[in-house]
Amino acid sequence: MRYPAKYWIPVVLLSLPIASELILRWGLGLGNPPLLQADSEMGYRFQSNQKIERLGKRIEYNQYSQRSEPISGEKPKGTLRILMTGDSVLNGGNPIDHKETISELLEARLSHSGQRVEVLNASAGSWGIGNQLGYLRAFGTLDSDVLIVQIGTHDLTQPTSTRDRVGTDPNYPNRSPTLALQELFVRYLLPQLALRLNKSAPPPEIPSPEDTEVQFQQNLQALQTLVRLAERQGSGVCVLYTPNWTDVLPAPNFPPYKAKFFQLLQSLQIPVIDIHSVWSQLPTTTVESYFRDSVHLTVAGNRAIAEQLFPIFSQLQTSPCYSKKQTLPNL
Numbered sequence: 001m002r003y004p005a006k007y008w009i010p011v012v013l014l015s016l017p018i019a020s021e022l023i024l025r026w027g028l029g030l031g032n033p034p035l036l037q038a039d040s041e042m043g044y045r046f047q048s049n050q051k052i053e054r055l056g057k058r059i060e061y062n063q064y065s066q067r068s069e070p071i072s073g074e075k076p077k078g079t080l081r082i083l084m085t086g087d088s089v090l091n092g093g094n095p096i097d098h099k100e101t102i103s104e105l106l107e108a109r110l111s112h113s114g115q116r117v118e119v120l121n122a123s124a125g126s127w128g129i130g131n132q133l134g135y136l137r138a139f140g141t142l143d144s145d146v147l148i149v150q151i152g153t154h155d156l157t158q159p160t161s162t163r164d165r166v167g168t169d170p171n172y173p174n175r176s177p178t179l180a181l182q183e184l185f186v187r188y189l190l191p192q193l194a195l196r197l198n199k200s201a202p203p204p205e206i207p208s209p210e211d212t213e214v215q216f217q218q219n220l221q222a223l224q225t226l227v228r229l230a231e232r233q234g235s236g237v238c239v240l241y242t243p244n245w246t247d248v249l250p251a252p253n254f255p256p257y258k259a260k261f262f263q264l265l266q267s268l269q270i271p272v273i274d275i276h277s278v279w280s281q282l283p284t285t286t287v288e289s290y291f292r293d294s295v296h297l298t299v300a301g302n303r304a305i306a307e308q309l310f311p312i313f314s315q316l317q318t319s320p321c322y323s324k325k326q327t328l329p330n331l
Contacts (some may be wrong), residue, residue: 017181024180029054031180033173033187034061034094036124038163042134043173045124052287057097067091067101067121075143075195079116080316082106083141083235084123085132086150089242089296102150105306106313113314120144126169129219130160133226141235148309149226150240153247153276154295156219156257157212169196216257220264227268239265240305243276245294248287252280262292273312275305 024030032054034045045065052059062070075081084090084103092101099108103121111115120142122135131150141147167174170187177183207215207301230237247255258276281288290301299307 020186023182024178024184028056028180030183032176033183034059035176036166036172036174038166039134039138039172040163041138042127042131043161043163044166045135047174052089055094057094058099060095060098065122065124067098067123068103068112068119071118071120071142073142075118075145075249078115078179079118079177080110080146080313081144082117082119082146082148082313083144084119084121084148084150084240085127086121086123086125087127087137087152087155087241089123089152090121090150091125092302093125093296096298096299096302097294099232100302102302102305102309106309107304109306109310110314113310115314123150126158126161126165128155128158128160129226130222133159133222133229136226136229141230141233144235146313147230147235147237148240148273149223149237150221150242151241151261152295153244153255153258156255156261157216158219159215160222216260220261223264224268238271240273240309241276242297243279245291248279249284249291251284273308275308278308279304293306 008135021029021031025032029052032052034050034052034054036044037047039045046061046067048061048063049067049070050059050061060067060069062068064071082103087186087297090102101121103119107117107119110119122132122139124131129149136147165172170191172185227237241258241261243255247253254278279290289298291303292298293302
């Protein structure tokens with residue numbers, strides 16, 4: 001029996017969006033993004049205690065807005081606790097599974113070697129050095145033995161991100177959308193359409209060299225404050241310096257503010273793990289596999305950094321009598 005078009009067409013038109021909604025929500029995890037909240041100290045942070053399956057990846061935030069499992073406020077006896085702070089490079093974002101972040105890969109590597117260790121990941125997209133300082137002002141170093149401050153080339157001259165984008169920028173939601181279809185269009189499809197339509201639009205205004213230098217100096221001041229705060233709380237401090245794509249590809253080059261930045265680190269006696277220098281020595285095809293865009297890393301890139309960190313932090317003592325005053329190994 002064939003039904004007239006006036007019956008089956010409305011059914012099809014109604015079924016398509018319902019089926020799409022179910023596929024997007026239950027198959028891809030859209031409609032349930034990681035949520036942020038405005039914060040007076042650090043601009044914004046991820047809302048606490050979130051567990052999400054999204055785009056086939058697991059995303060988890062603990063009670064301290066870290067992309068880590070829940071922890072106790074007091075470090076367990078005999079455990080080496082490492083706190084990492086950074087931006088979206090450290091966080092990994094939606095494309096990176098919880099177990100494939102730099103912090104989780106390092107923790108797994110150290111644990112497999114027999115250490116009792118926690119590696120905590122306090123990070124968020126577009127965080128600058130000032131945002132990392134704000135996090136430490138709010139939560140402290142949480143009894144961590146070591147603080148690893150991840151700073152990329154772009155962070156050296158990046159302003160501190162403000163709370164204004166939370167809830168107004170679709171990439172910084174503070175509440176879940178009503179529909180998965182809504183998120184698909186607002187967060188992904190419409191921005192891509194806008195990029196295509198604005199190809200002829202004038203490029204964004206580039207800060208003057210004077211403004212860039214002022215911001216660089218402000219970031220150096222923020223870093224010095226961050227270091228003093230961490231040291232007062234008994235945590236050793238080191239810097240993980242990560243490159244942008246253009247720093248190493250198609251050929252290695254020296255970022256303009258790196259020399260001044262490293263001079264400050266030397267004057268403060270802050271050890272630095274210089275991933276830029278390490279990757280500058282590798283074959284081009286290898287380094288290409290480490291980036292998924294101009295700044296962010298693939299799982300292979302995360303794993304390469306974790307492997308670079310492992311021999312350094314595997315040397316730290318983890319016995320119950322471990323002292324935070326123990327100096328970091330020479331890097």
